[in-house]
Amino acid sequence: MKRPSLPSFASLPPLSAVAVPLLTCLVTLGALTAWTAGGHAGRPAEVTIPEGRVLIPSGAEATAAFFTLRNTGGADDVLTGVTGPTGHRAMLSRTVDIGHNARSMAMVRGATVPAGGALTMTPTTLDVMVSPPPRLAPGDRLTFTLHFRHSPPRTVRARAVRPGS
Structure with a gap:
């Protein structure tokens, strides 16, 4: 009966052939860990309104509401829609x-809220x-919910103002 032969050390790759790729992987992993721990790996969108x-309104067809959306996060987000007060349709235009x-007025499917902008x-x-x-008087407030692609919906109020003010 023949014994199985053990591999000889001569058939193993040299230590440097194993050490270089292993060391490269460890350095890369360490650098990525430090990059992430330092907050540089990106932050999600953080939209405030x-x-x-x-x-x-000056007519019987429609009026308009305006908001400033700030994104202090590290990623863009997209405003995808708006829900208005009960009994009124709200659309991005x-x-x-x-x-x-x-x-003319055109409906819009979405608008980008840029990261850091x-x-x-x-x-x-x-x-x-x-x-x-x-029907609105100056100072009245309406509630809207703004919907986003990545962020949760935000409910915000709008104060009634006269056109031009």
Whole structure:
């Protein structure tokens, strides 16, 4: 009966052939751990929204609300929709030029809130269209819920103001 032979040390790879890749992996793992522990691996979006403004309606079709969304996180987020006060439809909309000094309103599916930045709604850019417009007096407040792709929904109030103020 023949005994199984043991491998000889001559058939093993040299120590440097094993040590170099192993040392490289350990240094890389240590660097990634330090990078993450130092807060550099990225932070999720952190969206805050102070009180907004809603225009006192001048017509019977719709009015608009405006908010400034600040993202102090390390990743972009996307505003995907808005829920308005009960009995009123709220939609993200944007003013678009249609030529010959004319503008129109277009519905928007989403708007990016940049990491470390802000998204500011204005009458000539992005807004929240509210239809039908509620009856409002200066100082009244409406509640809206803003929905995001990555962050939880945020409920915020908008104070009624006269157009132009």
